[in-house]
Amino acid sequence: MPYDTDLAERIRHLVEGSYGLSEKAMFGGLAFLIGGHLAVAANSHGALMVRVAPDRTAELLDPPRVNHFVMRGRSLDGWLDVSAEAVGDDEALRGWVDLGVTYAAGLPPRDDTEPSD
DSSP states (O other): OOOOHHHHHHHHHHHTTOTTEEEEEETTEEEEEETTEEEEEEOGGGOEEEEOOGGGHHHHOBTTTEEEEEETTEEEEEEEEEOGGGGSSHHHHHHHHHHHHHHHHTSOOOOTTSOOO
């Protein structure tokens, strides 16, 4: 199923004007990147993927609303799958988006414009 376009628009409204912002289709969703790093992504069924500091993963988990994001059968620290219920109102969504944007903004910018060897 494609990503939730309503959620993508809600995220777009929150990240608008962020320095180094770009959008890219990734992981079956629409990712919002800061400085080339994924911050948050709108997935299907209103779910949100959020990138956070790996050492904060455990404290942010709240099953069944917030779980590890699982990719290729592996759960990864620093990546969260946030349910539609956990981002149902704008204040809750803002909190999760701010976490992802803050973390991504703290990483060194990626320079994907250099030719590869």
